[in-house]
Amino acid sequence: MKKVNRRDFLKTAVGTAALASATGALSGCSTTQHTSSTSNKPSQQGKSVMGLVVDKMDVVRVGFIGVGQRGIGHVKHYCVLDGVEIKAICDTHQEVLDRAVDHVAEQGRPKPTAYTGSEHAYREMLARDDIDIVIISTPWAWHTPMCVETMESGKHAFVEVPAATSIEECWQLVDTAERTQKNCMMMENVNYGRDELMVLNMVRQGLFGDLVHGEAAYIHDLRWQMKEIDHKTGSWRTYWHTKKNGNLYPTHGLGPVSQYMNINRGDRFDYVTSVSSPALGRAAYAKREFDSEHERNSLNFVAGDMNTSIIKTVNGRSIMVQHDTTSPRPYTRHNLIQGTNGTFAGFPNCIAVETPPPAIKAIYEAQHEQALKAWHDGGEQGRKPYPPSFHGWDRDMEKWRKHYDHPLYTRMGEEAKRNGGHGGMDFLMNYRIIYCLRNGEPLDQDVYDAAAWSSIFPLSVASVDNRSNSQDVPDFTRGAWKTGQPLPIIS
Incomplete structure (x- = not known):
């Protein structure tokens, strides 16, 4: 992965968040008007990521943002998957952060670095150059801003649903993925x-x-x-x-x-x-x-x-x-x-x-024959079985x-x-x-x-x-x- 200058990334992240905040992206109470017309399609800044393939990773180095109700489940899965190193975990809630960090260590893996202390503590994690992908399991209003900053930091973004809450945010995800040539997958x-x-x-x-x-x-x-x-x-x-x-x-x-x-x-x-x-x-x-x-x-x-x-x-x-x-x-x-x-x-x-496939049709026909036989054996009482x-x-x-x-x-x-x-x-x-x-x-x-x-x-x-x-x-x-x-x- 291309090494990211930590100071430059943090400076860019602050600017990105300021823009997102101005458009209401960071606020669950945003009243921004959501445009739906395709005439508002922004100009392409990169190239299509349809079918994007990135270089093979012998080991996938992972960071997590948010390890509460959804995120802790992902942490547990990545602890048992081969070819994975859990490098860092971030959460604003100390209790769930400690739980996740301790779980990784209890599985015999190196203890990941913990990030907390503010709602933007995740930026310190994104400034690292030893993380390949970031798993984002946070409240909805943070999904797009965190995905954008993750891709801008040179990492692939994997985010819980929904990935965006406005059409503007949808385009932010697409534009950033195309410009950075990074994956952005909604999980x-x-x-x-x-x-x-x-x-x-x-x-x-x-x-x-x-x-x-x-x-x-x-x-x-x-x-x-x-x-x-x-x-x-x-x-x-x-x-x-x-x-x-x-x-x-x-x-x-x-x-x-x-x-x-x-x-x-x-x-x-x-x-x-x-x-x-x-x-x-x-x-x-x-x-x-x-x-x-x-x-x-x-x-x-x-x-x-x-x-x-x-x-x-x-x-x-x-x-x-x-x-x-x-x-x-x-x-x-x-x-x-x-x-x-x-x-x-x-x-x-x-x-x-x-028209069922032959194997299923044969089962239907055998079941119908059995039903007909039972009907006859019972003295043909009741309604004759319908064919399937x-x-x-x-x-x-x-x-x-x-x-x-x-x-x-x-x-x-x-x-x-x-x-x-x-x-x-x-x-x-x-x-x-x-x-x-x-x-x-x-x-x-x-x-x-x-x-x-x-x-x-x-x-x-x-x-x-x-x-x-x-x-x-x-x-x-x-x-x-x-x-x-x-x-x-x-x-």
Whole structure:
């Protein structure tokens, strides 16, 4: 890695942060108007990073910014991955910083340098020249500024979701990645879930025919986070519900559907329209759970309990994206993909296809024969069994997994489950990051994915604010989506 002059970097970082602060990037309460028109596309400052491959790294030297609820999980994974050295960890909360540093040492690894003392202590870490990548797990308002400074310091940035909260920030990420030729990957862990990997494999093998529609969601009752006052996610995330009315968190469901549809690699988002329900649930929860004088009861919640956004792609497909972290209902990401030959839907998993593959068709036919025999043996009482068809959901996923489990999960699934992280998906994601860097392969997700998937947050807000009129999604790839190669089925 090119050696970075520490004094020059710190001087540049201060200037970068000043600019970001001026535009509201560092403030979760920013009221900056989010422009959505593609006419505001900035001039390219570097060259495309589509399919970016960097020099192979025998050892990947890692620094962490933020090791609270998400970050500590990443620290634990990098402690068990081969070819990794954990050099430094930064956090403003001494307790979680000590926990992470001690964990690394307890695994028999050299004790990493700790950075704390101010909200900009991470800059001292970025000024080092012995770190290759930085894992960023901080509150949303810090994601883009920290990514930009990481890339400017000569390091690759890996950031939790969403990567950006405004269209301006999306372009900052793209521009900086292209100018510095550094990776900026949003760590969308759900793309590495077993079911999502399996469906990607199904899509690549053409099981559903030509794709026409997808559905994605993050429906997860998180009202309890409002009780996290001084630390943890609720201490800062609660306030986003008082500032923005739209889909505040689109990427968990949208990431996998985007990869199914080859978004930014043969297709791209064209425009989005969005509508929100009334914002009632969080105020009701605060009234029930907190004293009347508590600060939570003084908040004006504006984010609708349910937001529904519809994305149209350039190739004409539609994607429904929903967000609800307020209502008392079961968790779902929908994970629905529909094509000319059938549909897969998640939560719970079910599938219906018009023309199943031969192996599955044989199973269906054998099951139908058994049902017919039982009907005859029973004296032909009741309704004659219908032959299997797409008019009913098949909820028995074991036979489908046998034929379509993703090779990565087949090979690494047990190890992923042992190491944990949302059932192993976090571990698989971190494993793939290190594998690609050590083997000189492009990452599974790039800065254009980070920008496009994250952009639905501010664009949905702009649409809701404008009577649900559609908002253009910028072409963050600057035309490279037309020749971008779909994500392959890796092993």
